[in-house]
Amino acid sequence: MATANTSSKKKKGNKYVIPINVPTEGEAGETGTWRSQRPVLTPEKCIGCFNCWLFCSEVAIKKTNPIEIDLTYCKGCGICATECPVKAIKMVREEDEEKEEE
Amino acid sequence: MGVRTLIPEEEHILGGNRACPGCGAVIALRTVTKALGSDFIVVIPASCATIISGKFPATPYNFPVLNMPFETAGAAASGVVAALEVMEKDDITVVSWAGDGGTADIGLQALSGAAERGTNFIYICYDNEAYMNTGNQRSSATPFGALTTTTPTGKVEIKKDLPGIMAAHNIPYIATACSAFPEDLFQKVKKAKTIKGTRYIHVLSPCPTGWRVDSSLSIAVGRKAVSTGMWILYELESGQLKLTGKSKYLIDPAKREPIEEYLKLQGRFAHISDEEIELLQKIREAKWSKILSCTE
Amino acid sequence: MPSEGYKNGERRGRGKGGRVMSQEIIATGNSAAALAAKMAKVQVISAYPITPQTSIVETLSEWIERNAYPIKARYVRVESEHSALAVVTAASATGVRTFTATSSHGLALMHEVLHWVGGSRLPIVMAVVNRALGPPWNIWADHTDSLSQRNTGWIQFYADNNQEVFDTVIQAYHVCEDPEVLLPAMICLDAFILSHTVMPLSVPSQEAIDAFLPPYKPEHAYLDPNRPAVLYPMVFPESDLGYPGYMDFQYARQRAMEIARRRIDEVDKEFEKHFGRSHGGMIQPYKCEDAKTLILTMGTLASESAVVVDNLREQGYKVGNVKVRVFRPFPNEELRNIAKNKQTLLIIDRNISFGNEGALFTEVKGALYNLRQRPEIFGFVAGLGGRDVTQIQIEKLVKNAVIATEKGETQENFEWVGLR
Numbered sequence: 113m114a115t116a117n118t119s120s121k122k123k124k125g126n127k128y129v130i131p132i133n134v135p136t137e138g139e140a141g142e143t144g145t146w147r148s149q150r151p152v153l154t155p156e157k158c159i160g161c162f163n164c165w166l167f168c169s170e171v172a173i174k175k176t177n178p179i180e181i182d183l184t185y186c187k188g189c190g191i192c193a194t195e196c197p198v199k200a201i202k203m204v205r206e207e208d209e210e211k212e213e214e
Numbered sequence: 215m216g217v218r219t220l221i222p223e224e225e226h227i228l229g230g231n232r233a234c235p236g237c238g239a240v241i242a243l244r245t246v247t248k249a250l251g252s253d254f255i256v257v258i259p260a261s262c263a264t265i266i267s268g269k270f271p272a273t274p275y276n277f278p279v280l281n282m283p284f285e286t287a288g289a290a291a292s293g294v295v296a297a298l299e300v301m302e303k304d305d306i307t308v309v310s311w312a313g314d315g316g317t318a319d320i321g322l323q324a325l326s327g328a329a330e331r332g333t334n335f336i337y338i339c340y341d342n343e344a345y346m347n348t349g350n351q352r353s354s355a356t357p358f359g360a361l362t363t364t365t366p367t368g369k370v371e372i373k374k375d376l377p378g379i380m381a382a383h384n385i386p387y388i389a390t391a392c393s394a395f396p397e398d399l400f401q402k403v404k405k406a407k408t409i410k411g412t413r414y415i416h417v418l419s420p421c422p423t424g425w426r427v428d429s430s431l432s433i434a435v436g437r438k439a440v441s442t443g444m445w446i447l448y449e450l451e452s453g454q455l456k457l458t459g460k461s462k463y464l465i466d467p468a469k470r471e472p473i474e475e476y477l478k479l480q481g482r483f484a485h486i487s488d489e490e491i492e493l494l495q496k497i498r499e500a501k502w503s504k505i506l507s508c509t510e
Numbered sequence: 511m512p513s514e515g516y517k518n519g520e521r522r523g524r525g526k527g528g529r530v531m532s533q534e535i536i537a538t539g540n541s542a543a544a545l546a547a548k549m550a551k552v553q554v555i556s557a558y559p560i561t562p563q564t565s566i567v568e569t570l571s572e573w574i575e576r577n578a579y580p581i582k583a584r585y586v587r588v589e590s591e592h593s594a595l596a597v598v599t600a601a602s603a604t605g606v607r608t609f610t611a612t613s614s615h616g617l618a619l620m621h622e623v624l625h626w627v628g629g630s631r632l633p634i635v636m637a638v639v640n641r642a643l644g645p646p647w648n649i650w651a652d653h654t655d656s657l658s659q660r661n662t663g664w665i666q667f668y669a670d671n672n673q674e675v676f677d678t679v680i681q682a683y684h685v686c687e688d689p690e691v692l693l694p695a696m697i698c699l700d701a702f703i704l705s706h707t708v709m710p711l712s713v714p715s716q717e718a719i720d721a722f723l724p725p726y727k728p729e730h731a732y733l734d735p736n737r738p739a740v741l742y743p744m745v746f747p748e749s750d751l752g753y754p755g756y757m758d759f760q761y762a763r764q765r766a767m768e769i770a771r772r773r774i775d776e777v778d779k780e781f782e783k784h785f786g787r788s789h790g791g792m793i794q795p796y797k798c799e800d801a802k803t804l805i806l807t808m809g810t811l812a813s814e815s816a817v818v819v820d821n822l823r824e825q826g827y828k829v830g831n832v833k834v835r836v837f838r839p840f841p842n843e844e845l846r847n848i849a850k851n852k853q854t855l856l857i858i859d860r861n862i863s864f865g866n867e868g869a870l871f872t873e874v875k876g877a878l879y880n881l882r883q884r885p886e887i888f889g890f891v892a893g894l895g896g897r898d899v900t901q902i903q904i905e906k907l908v909k910n911a912v913i914a915t916e917k918g919e920t921q922e923n924f925e926w927v928g929l930r
């Protein structure tokens with residue numbers, strides 16, 4: 113693979129002939145910091161239908177039984193909670209969650 | 215309900231991307247790329263997908279993407295296809311992933327040209343029903359009555375029938391889909407992959423930001439679009455039209471949910487009057503008549 | 511133009527000891543361009559017809575559809591020039607050698623994509639048949655179309671005979687595909703005067719051209735599922751982590767243009783070694799060494815001016831002619847060197863930038879500004895929309911300019927010639 117991105121820079125000008133973006137997790141940064149609410153799972157309720165996994169745009173849901181939620185990139189959109197047929201996921205406001213942790 | 219086995223686990227879009235929370239387009243693209251599997255190249259004209267393709271030097275897309283000017287999706291795909299043919303690599307699938315602006319408006323000419331030439335590619339329009347990347351200006355795919363920044367009192371024109379336009383090009387495969395029905399979309403992309411020639415798939419992609427819908431209802435509003443009959447899921451294969459998914463059960467108008475169920479979820483229809491709702495009902499009936507007249 | 515001279519219809523550029531097997535034919539400029547593209551083994555072509563470029567695309571289409579083409583190729587029939595260039599851009603970005611051709615309004619329609627190609631660093635070569643822009647509708651020779659695009663980052667060659675059209679297409683691929691250059695190029699030829707006029711053409715063998723021009727193997731822009739990556743994404747004014755920002759990429763293009771300057775000369779010399787003829791590199795001077803007055807032109811006006819030079823020399827004038835073969839990158843150094851000890855320069859522009867002057871006049875003055883001793887410079891706009899520019903007219907301009915220089919009456923130094 114010969115992308116210019118891997119070579120070192122010269123002082124005058126740069127070695128990047130054209131801009132090429134390389135697949136990277138967290139391209140937009142820690143998008144977990146975007147959210148104002150977070151999904152909280154009640155694992156016993158999970159029936160393994162994987163609706164939440166299917167509709168998550170951040171790959172924050174792991175397809176295990178019961179599912180696991182990785183909050184690193186979760187934007188708190190709330191689709192997983194809405195689409196869960198057994199209401200195993202609840203959206204909790206970030207401030208409330210922080211209070212609980214204290 | 216059971217374990218979802220149809221859709222594979224391999225991810226082609228990495229987490230932590232630049233899309234809005236609840237973006238229907240990225241959810242659709244995730245399904246589409248899973249259906250494409252491997253050995254595909256995506257052409258992206260200027261659109262939300264361009265910005266989601268990331269700030270240099272990183273991207274969440276784990277597949278080759280060619281960014282191109284706004285109006286060129288159809289033409290650029292033709293170029294990639296031609297190059298792959300001469301390089302003897304024509305088993306690679308070429309896909310254009312374009313918004314409704316780049317398809318129905320500025321990109322319509324290039325798409326029409328590509329289809330008329332029978333270019334061997336899959337054109338997928340992700341329709342969020344406005345120029346969302348520039349902040350929600352109307353496109354010809356914006357539905358009647360919707361509020362956008364350039365239709366501040368509601369759009370007066372009817373949504374342009376893109377699949378209908380593509381049907382007039384006599385291409386081998388046309389389908390409509392919706393982000394809220396990923397298995398349906400998955401199967402359509404999989405089928406499209408097996409067909410040669412120009413294939414067109416039109417995916418209704420709810421935009422919580424532009425439609426003024428709570429992000430948690432992004433999928434629900436897509437589902438309502440279909441269950442109210444406002445958006446019809448079908449396949450048109452070599453002239454044969456077949457309803458798919460939920461739309462199969464909505465031939466009887468009585469089975470279609472009231473339009474208000476769909477409109478009330480969205481801030482862009484908040485102002486809508488009773489006369490406009492009546493008109494929307496007529497539009498819905500007309501759409502269904504047209505579709506049903508094509509089925510056997 | 512060879513330094514030996516061009517006289518009495520003698521075919522130029524036969525050169526000394528051309529070792530190469532070649533076929534002597536006659537061809538129009540359009541045929542020459544098409545033939546060169548074919549022999550350069552271009553693999554994806556897409557173009558939209560426009561007078562007077564049409565026969566280029568008809569010829570190429572004919573060859574490809576009838577399998578009379580040396581390599582697997584595709585001709586994509588598009589619905590507009592904008593799409594034509596988009597097809598070619600995407601094909602080039604996938605990793606193959608490409609070609610297109612247009613003129614006038616077609617070139618204008620491509621404008622957005624011209625900028626895109628410049629920034630995408632794709633070595634696309636395009637034949638531009640220089641034709642006037644309307645309204646009024648006019649299909650004849652005029653350089654305003656290509657000069658309007660001089661900011662798009664394309665190398666621009668201006669040919670003054672069909673042999674040069676052919677040779678320059680081949681040379682252009684060599685220059686453009688150089689990993690230090692990677693810029694697109696336009697080869698401009700005058701409408702009808704070259705495009706449709708039959709001239710002798712010496713066509714080298716395919717083997718000779720293959721020996722001169724290696725295949726295109728891109729390392730930067732290519733599309734392959736084995737390399738998942740996004741080409742041409744958004745680049746902010748400042749990028750993170752020390753990566754280049756937008757402006758740095760633009761600077762890289764400028765540096766590539768500087769390197770192209772040198773490569774153009776080198777490739778022309780290499781071409782001369784292989785094929786026995788040269789077209790001068792960046793500029794082609796004719797009888798300039800002892801000249802006091804120079805005529806600077808682009809395109810076929812250079813041939814006309816060469817004849818004027820010979821006529822005036824017989825009348826005792828010390829005059830020479832400079833064909834500005836390459837407009838972008840602009841031959842600043844070359845022009846400074848050739849003009850620095852001259853008394854008078856006449857610059858004839860077959861184009862106009864409304865609200866100011868012809869492009870060549872303005873840019874030559876810019877190039878010479880810092881010279882200690884500057885010649886008197888006179889600018890003329892002539893031949894717009896294909897109006898004939900005759901030897902007699904040019905002779906008169908030279909004589910008047912020489913007198914004006916001697917008298918020191920150089921205030922009125924810009925005029926339109928041949929108005930009715």
